[in-house]
Amino acid sequence: MSNYKCIIFDCDGVLIDSESIAIGVLIDMANELGADMDFKESLIGLKGKSLNSCMALISERIGKPLPMNFEPDYRSNTFEAFRKKIQPIEGIKEVVESLEIPFCVASSGPENKIRLNLEVTGLLPYFEGNIFSCYAIQKWKPEPDIFLWAAKTMGFKPHECLVIEDSVSGVRAAKAGGFDVFGYTEHDYKNELEHEATETFSKMSELITMI
Structure with a gap:
């Protein structure tokens, strides 16, 4: 085991x-409003972005504010889709079961979404009591606040922690907070993380040996 004393995992995509499920729901709803967005291009372009950023982009594309019920409808639609389709990242259970140091999850999503997805995928018992949501502090990546809060609450300094991320905004948030960050590249469609992260890996089985 390395000198890291705590691992902070992103949730979606790690x-x-x-992400493909959530962005698919978002694109379907956006296109019903006339946004004419392509799924593949949007999966690449919206990956790792906050919902507020995505909604602002959709609003700009359709040239008017989104309906007041857009966000609650999106949450409802995605929750239904998650319950039916969500899967854990291949190999992640083996990773968390092998860890001999504390770990937690720090995500841009609201806590009820994080908990739902962890529960459906069988991961919630590993993270119960150690779930950190950007919504709780109203600060989103690439600002480092979510990782700083998680580290402090877990009882560690940034340099003692390792962040696992799969998006550029998440990697930049971790680096801005003084953390080492390993980039998970299996869905790094534009090969961006190699130039941003401390280290990169494409399979969870690799992560076990790296940490």
């Missing part, structure tokens, strides 16, 4: 394979 613990659970959810």
